Amino acid sequence: MFKALVLNQQDANTVSTVEQLDDSSLPDGDVVVSVEYSSLNYKDGLAITGKGRIIRQFPMVPGIDYAGKVLTSSDDRYQPGDSVVLTGWGVGENHWGGMAEKASVPADYLVPMPTGLDSRKAMIIGTAGLTAMLCVMALEDAGITPDKGDILVTGASGGVGSVAITLLDQLGYQVVACSGREQNNEWLKSIGADRVIPRDDLLEPAKPLEKQLWTGCIDTVGSKVLAKVLTQIDYDGAVAACGLAGGFDLPTTVMPFILRGVKLLGVDSVMCPFERRTQAWSRVAELLPETFYSNAGNEVALDAVPELAEAITNGQVTGRTLIKL
Template sequence: MQNFQAWRVSEAGKEDQGGVVTLGGDDLPAGDVLIRVAYSSLNYKDALAVTGQGKILRRFPMTPGIDAAGVVAASDSADVVPGDRVLVTGCGLGEVHDGGFAEYVRVPADWVVPVPAEVTVREAMALGTAGFTAALALIRMEAAGQTPALGDVVVTGASGGVGSIAVDLFSNAGYRVIAVSGKEPAAAYLRGLGAAEVVAPDAIGLSERPLDRARFGGVVDTVGGPLLAGLLPQVEEYGNVAAIGLAGGVKLETTVMPWILRGVSLLGISSANCPRGLRLEGWRRLGDDLRPRDPEGYITREVALEQLRDAAEAVLARQVTGRTLVRVGGDTVA
């Protein structure tokens, strides 16, 4: 195969010195399917990897990027054929396996998911890992009995990638959504996605009691820490809380009271190692009943590989609303 461009990190401790290099086919890891990448996206985990502020990359040299979408260039699998429009999210991509910040990726066939027929390759990465994670939260909450009749659903970190798509998906599904965001300029954006209310974290009314008056039907939490702890005592009987993120801290100081007295369920959402059947269901539904009205509307910034470091720093500095699309091969690929 031809040489290609990739954002590469050469060694541990030097993540922030990574940059665009030229690689060849022999530099790619083993796998059944070779994908020519059209687009990737810049997630919080990717921003940590690119800047070296988190130990995301597990081996070196390494190409970051936890998701990718494009067209199959070659395949040793009967289930995936050249020309197929496909995507990969999670599964160790961009952590233990060279990721999507490259013009080509080679992966095992069981990591590969078809892009839904109703979705373009570009839209697939406008959704990306963030969109799949938000969809997984909705699927798991509804499987546990969540309905709009239980009451408002709170989405924390609502201006971020996962949060903004969750606002859209839940509002489209008939839920009244309260978006929690500390970014005042993002309020109009979130209302445009369907938020009935946009509230600052210090105005949502967190509780320090073991159990408090039930105010919310459920919670999609992308922050963790004290924000999650302060919402749990206020969830309605048999409501559900989907725990996704840790930007607010990894510790959770709470009690068992919401679980044993109200039947509240705390659901962990781990999209990276999601079972394949659930992964296929999530993407199928993102092209069907969960399809957003305007996936392109999530994209608030589009960057090339050469711009990754600046874009990553902006994400970590909380200067970005919505999704950052990474243009690798672009529409010419698909």
């Protein structure tokens, strides 16, 4: 038997309960993992509260990432006792996820634990941190170097934003954080932001082109915020877009692209190929300082997750939330 957070639908509403399940409940997979830590991401919040159409088949165990040790494996790449990390691949959406003491998945979904990390540290990083690293790598690939100017990070108080700030700071970039929560300003500076601007600055209607303020941006918000940012990017600058906390629309014009050569880079961590994924894990493990792990993680038990899921969808969760299994 093992404990899991299980989602069901009742009268078109999503209902979450912590249950004891038998091993026979596990889905098919090459590898069974003893989950030590999972984490709460924005997408998990949408799934658990039912605010987003994340899950289409029930019952479902949510949790788009987790870390732990292999219990059994029919794949030669993994042996019992190996430490592994999982992010993406539709886990927690259409395949049972990490908010359970055991998980069963195809071996292709797993990544060996990066050198220097354990399960707790890996989930402080989690999907959010992996996405942040992929965004940084996208900016690097676009030629955005630290000497070129300020990098803006929107949704800075969230999981992706907070990790991105620290990564950029470690690489020598000047980082400007954009947050709607003034009470987090000093915390954002403590993890690497050089200065903080209020979210309201980016909510005013955008002109086709505005004053050039940023050489690059990591955007987790989308919609009006991303549209505004695009008009303020320097000539030949770039935006790595990875989120839609503000909406999935993009009310913009072609002007930044055809007059300033601005590049809009889509970043996806869900289906990211193994080679790129392991490269990102290796780099994020190397770059994050030890102080990050003590400042960025709030640890909770499984029972606390439904209430926190509501909070994260309302923009009321700061940094990373770990779930200790």
